[in-house]
Amino acid sequence: RGTLSSERLPSLRMELVQFLLEESGGPKSQAAARLNSTGAYLNLHYLLELDTEATLDVLRIAFGDYGNFKPEISLPDSSNQANNNAKEDSSNENQDMMVQKTVGALVLILDLHISQSIRSAGSNDSSSQVWPSKKDIGHLIEFIASYVASGRANVSKSVLSQILEYLISDQCVLPNDPEEKSESKKRREKKVLAVLDAVPHNEWNPSYVLHLCEEVQFYQVCGLIHTIQHDYLAALDSYMKDVDEPVHAFSFIHSMLLQLSGTESAAFRSAVISRIPALVHLSRECTFYLVIDHFNKESRQILSELQPKPESLFLYLKTLVEVHLSGTLKFSCVRTGSIVDEPCGGRVKDRQNLLEDYLRRISEFPKVLRNCSVEITDDVVELYLELLCQYEPNSVLKFLETFENYRVDRCLQLCQEYGIVDAAAFLLERVGDVGSALLLTLSGINDKFIILGTAVERMVSG
Incomplete structure (x- = not known):
C-alpha cells in the first residue's frame, strides 16, 4: 500500500528485470524444457508463455520505451547537479546492460x-496451446528488432539475418483489412x-536482403541498399517505385544533388532530367519545385523531355499555371508517417x-519563388490550353475566365x-461576336437534347 518515491522507482524496475533474468525458478513447462540444461531464464519464459505481448510491454516500461510513459522524477537541486548527472549516467549504463x-x-x-528458419517455428494459430505461436514469435522478434534498431542491443549475424528475413517476408501475422x-x-x-x-x-548480406526486399516491394530499403553500394541511379529508381510515399524520391534527389560533385553530379543531374516525365506522375508539385530549385537553367531542356509524354507535360504545365496564378503550391505527396518513428541510432537519424x-x-x-520568377509565354499558354482540352475539357472555361493574357483568336x-462549346462561346462573346456566341450555345443545348432523347429511347425500348 502507498506510493513509491521517484528515487526508488528506477532501481525497482531494474530489480524486477533482474528477477526475470534469473537463471532458475519459475514453473517448468514442456516448452521451457527446450531451454538448456541449466533452466536459464525460466521466470521470464513462464511470463512469456502466460502472455507474450503483455510481458514485452512490461519490459518496455522497465526500459523507459513504452509510448508516452515517463517516470516521475523530481527536479534535482542545482547544488547536487553533478552528483545527480553521475548517478543518471550510471543508471543509463546499467539499464543498457539489462537491455542487452x-x-x-x-x-x-x-x-x-x-534455428534454420523462423518459418518452421511456432503455430499459425495465435489461440493454440503450443507456445510460441506465430503471433508470439512476431512480438518477440519485433521487440528484439526495436532494440537493435535503437543501438541499445547487439545480436549475432545469424540472428540478425533471421530477424531481417522475418520482417521482410510474409511470415508476419497481417491484419485482414x-x-x-x-x-x-x-x-x-x-x-x-x-x-x-x-x-x-x-553484418548482413546486401545482395540477399535486396533480393528479399524487391520481392515484397520494400522500395525504400532497396533504395538504401543501392545508396550504400554507391549505385545512386538504381537507388533513385527504387525510391521512385514507392508511389505511396513519393516524398522519399524527391528528398533523395535533393540530398544527392547537394552531395555529389564532378562527373558523378553531372551524370546524376542528367539522369534526373531524363526521369522528369515519370517524376511528374509521382508528384507534379515536388517535380516543379525540383526544377525551380535545381534545374531552373535547364527548363527548356525539361520541356523538350516532356514533349513526347503529353500527359506528363500537361501535369507539369498545370502546376506552372497554378503557381503563376496563386504564387504557391500544395504539396500533396507529403503525408503523415513519412518521418520514421522507430527508436533509432545515428545513421537513420541522418536520413531523418x-x-x-x-x-x-x-x-x-x-x-x-521570389528569387525565380515564373514566366508564361503565349506559346506555353496555348500548349497548355490544347492539353487542357484533351485531358480536362470541363476546366477550359474556368481557365479562360481566370487567366487574362492570351491570344483570343488562337485559343x-x-x-x-x-x-x-462553353469556352468557345465565352471567347466569341469576348471579341464582341455575341450572335455567334448565342448560336453556338444554342447548338450545344440542341446536341444535349438529342443525346438525352436517344438515351430515353434506349431506356424505353430496353
Missing part, C-alpha cells in the same frame, strides 16, 4: 541462434530501415534529418477544334 541481457535471453528462448495490412507492411519496412541503419554494413531538411525547404517555396480556334 534481456535481448540475449529472448534470443536464447527463441533458439534463434540454432487491406488498409491495415498496408500500414502494417509499411511499419515493417520502417523497422527494417532502422535495423539496417543501426548495424554495421558487414535529410528528409526533414527537404520538408523544410519545400515549406519555404514562396520564398524560393478560340483550339476550343472549336476540340468542341469545347
Whole structure:
C-alpha cells in the first residue's frame, strides 16, 4: 500500500528485470524444457508463455520505451547537479546492460541462434496451446528488432539475418483489412530501415536482403541498399517505385544533388532530367519545385523531355499555371508517417534529418519563388490550353475566365477544334461576336437534347 518515491522507482524496475533474468525458478513447462540444461531464464519464459505481448510491454516500461510513459522524477537541486548527472549516467549504463541481457535471453528462448528458419517455428494459430505461436514469435522478434534498431542491443549475424528475413517476408501475422495490412507492411519496412541503419554494413548480406526486399516491394530499403553500394541511379529508381510515399524520391534527389560533385553530379543531374516525365506522375508539385530549385537553367531542356509524354507535360504545365496564378503550391505527396518513428541510432537519424531538411525547404517555396520568377509565354499558354482540352475539357472555361493574357483568336480556334462549346462561346462573346456566341450555345443545348432523347429511347425500348 502507498506510493513509491521517484528515487526508488528506477532501481525497482531494474530489480524486477533482474528477477526475470534469473537463471532458475519459475514453473517448468514442456516448452521451457527446450531451454538448456541449466533452466536459464525460466521466470521470464513462464511470463512469456502466460502472455507474450503483455510481458514485452512490461519490459518496455522497465526500459523507459513504452509510448508516452515517463517516470516521475523530481527536479534535482542545482547544488547536487553533478552528483545527480553521475548517478543518471550510471543508471543509463546499467539499464543498457539489462537491455542487452534481456535481448540475449529472448534470443536464447527463441533458439534463434540454432534455428534454420523462423518459418518452421511456432503455430499459425495465435489461440493454440503450443507456445510460441506465430503471433508470439512476431512480438518477440519485433521487440528484439526495436532494440537493435535503437543501438541499445547487439545480436549475432545469424540472428540478425533471421530477424531481417522475418520482417521482410510474409511470415508476419497481417491484419485482414487491406488498409491495415498496408500500414502494417509499411511499419515493417520502417523497422527494417532502422535495423539496417543501426548495424554495421558487414553484418548482413546486401545482395540477399535486396533480393528479399524487391520481392515484397520494400522500395525504400532497396533504395538504401543501392545508396550504400554507391549505385545512386538504381537507388533513385527504387525510391521512385514507392508511389505511396513519393516524398522519399524527391528528398533523395535533393540530398544527392547537394552531395555529389564532378562527373558523378553531372551524370546524376542528367539522369534526373531524363526521369522528369515519370517524376511528374509521382508528384507534379515536388517535380516543379525540383526544377525551380535545381534545374531552373535547364527548363527548356525539361520541356523538350516532356514533349513526347503529353500527359506528363500537361501535369507539369498545370502546376506552372497554378503557381503563376496563386504564387504557391500544395504539396500533396507529403503525408503523415513519412518521418520514421522507430527508436533509432545515428545513421537513420541522418536520413531523418535529410528528409526533414527537404520538408523544410519545400515549406519555404514562396520564398524560393521570389528569387525565380515564373514566366508564361503565349506559346506555353496555348500548349497548355490544347492539353487542357484533351485531358480536362470541363476546366477550359474556368481557365479562360481566370487567366487574362492570351491570344483570343488562337485559343478560340483550339476550343472549336476540340468542341469545347462553353469556352468557345465565352471567347466569341469576348471579341464582341455575341450572335455567334448565342448560336453556338444554342447548338450545344440542341446536341444535349438529342443525346438525352436517344438515351430515353434506349431506356424505353430496353
